[in-house]
Amino acid sequence: MFLKHLHLINFKNIELAQLELCEGINCFIGSNGAGKTNMLDAIYYMSFCKSFFNPIDSQNIRHEHDFFVIQGTYNLNDEKEHVYCGLKKGVKKQFKRNKKEYDKLSNHIGLLPLVMISPQDERLIVEGSEQRRKYIDSVISQYDRAYLEHLINYNRVISQRNVYLKNLKALNKAAHDMLDVWDFQILELGKKISKARALFLDELKPVFLEMYNFISGEKEVVEFAYKSHLNDDDFEVALRESRERDMILGYSTKGVHKDDVDFRIGGYPIKKMGSQGQKKTFLIALKLGQFKFLAEHKNRKPLLLLDDIFDKLDTQRGDRLIELVGGDFFNQIFITDTQLNRIKPVLRKINKESRIFMVEDGEFKQQ
Known part of the structure; x- marks a missing residue:
């Protein structure tokens, strides 16, 4: 192409x-x-x-x-x-x-x-988890149409739940019944999204390491790890127990919309310990790994x-x-x-x- x-x-x-x-x-x-x-x-x-x-x-x-x-x-x-x-x-x-x-x-x-490598990519390291989720979602959506639909539906459910929470005055039975409906969808859609993200990152990791080691001359040890509420065994319980706090805050605090990826160099967060050159090498390796991943999945x-x-x-x-x-x-x-x-x-x-x-x-x- x-x-x-x-x-x-x-x-x-x-x-x-x-x-x-x-x-x-x-x-x-x-x-x-x-x-x-x-x-x-x-x-x-x-x-x-x-x-x-x-x-x-x-x-x-x-x-x-x-x-x-x-x-x-x-x-x-x-x-x-x-x-x-x-x-x-x-x-x-x-x-x-x-x-x-x-x-x-x-x-x-x-x-x-398409894969773009830009100075703007530094946001993946220095800014919050939303940037890293957007990165993951943009890659998976290029080869998995079902994932994109799950993500769109999940975001719609979270938006509806948040609107309801903002107007909620008390957690009575009717409120719990309404939240049960949304939480079921959060759980079911979240499982599919979390599984796809974990599979993508597992497959990306060895390619990323190969690229980083080649560019850096194997001078540093780098890694990343996926963090998701759905990895917790008691997520369903935690989701229900978070309702009172969610009502006070006016938004949903548990779910895959809070997922993150922990980027590390030498065992420490690269955000704090990496030099400018190391951060750029990390991001380039991440994107070139993404390139190889997409090339194989899109043929x-x-x-x-x-x-x-x-x-x-x-x-x-x-x-x-x-x-x-x-x-x-x-x-x-x-x-x-x-x-x-x-x-x-x-x-x-x-x-x-x-x-x-x-x-x-x-x-x-x-x-």
């Missing part, structure tokens, strides 16, 4: 761009704020029906305009696939595959698998997007990363950087077709 042609109108700071892309490595070079990361975000948008950076669609429209258009033509299993996304302020977003509009955007997720290689990838990596780790992504296992790659003289030596080390686009004020010119 690869993206052959990309056409943008009024997306972020890009007024108009039409790019013919190669099947190997496509590089976008320019200063900060030039628009190179916005180009990656447009590619991400066509896979996930949303921006990687800003979930509010209208804020992705170029200033002083009222619409944006993203169109891409892919080669998928030797067949042409055309994806169109159009958004106009005040009008429902249109998302089409081969000129046919989707009834549900969730039906598109997984068609065009097609995802697009790989590398945004400002060499920042905070020492020369040794950068060289090992180049050696890794330059191998035959990776197919189409998109790279952004601020320095042309840093990218050219990289491309010479990789035996792949490449194209360089210079970016300035939202304009793209092939070198």
Whole structure:
């Protein structure tokens, strides 16, 4: 699978761009704020029906305009696939595959698998558990349609339960009966979600370790562990016992919507003990492990997007990363950087077709 042609109108700071892309490595070079990361975000948008950076669609429209258009033509299993996304302020977003509009955007997720590595990934380490759950959910949803449906239904149940809790004055029999209905669904859907997350992380772990050890030169010991309320033997009891506290707080405190993943280096939380280079290596290994995982489960290689990838990596780790992504296992790659003289030596080390686009004020010119 690869993206052959990309056409943008009024997306972020890009007024108009039409790019013919190669099947190997496509590089976008320019200063900060030039628009190179916005180009990656447009590619991400066509896979996930949303921006990687800003979930509010209208804020992705170029200033002083009222619409944006993203169109891409892919080669998928030797067949042409055309994806169109159009958004106009005040009008429902249109998302089409081969000129046919989707009834549900969730039906598109997984068609065009993609892995993006960005400085924004640091949120997975430094921010709360919600970021790590979103990461897990975004990966599994690309290959398991049933999981995505379970997740949507689970979130709907939690939302309904929370609304009820906010208006609840006393835990009488009627209230317990109502909560029994929601808690049964939380338990049943939660079991399916927790099982899928555990299986994914178990399968991801050895690949992640392989990637980390290669990039770092086996200098550190890293690990991660899945934490879920559903791993507790008495979860059903704990869910019922939490009702009074939930009523006081006005939201549900137990369930897979509170799951987390514990990232560690040398036995300690990487959030506190990891250097900037170690954290970045951890995140890159996590995402490249995700790439290999998706490639095997989807039976097609995802697009790989590398945004400002060499920042905070020492020369040794950068060289090992180049050696890794330059191998035959990776197919189409998109790279952004601020320095042309840093990218050219990289491309010479990789035996792949490449194209360089210079970016300035939202304009793209092939070198």
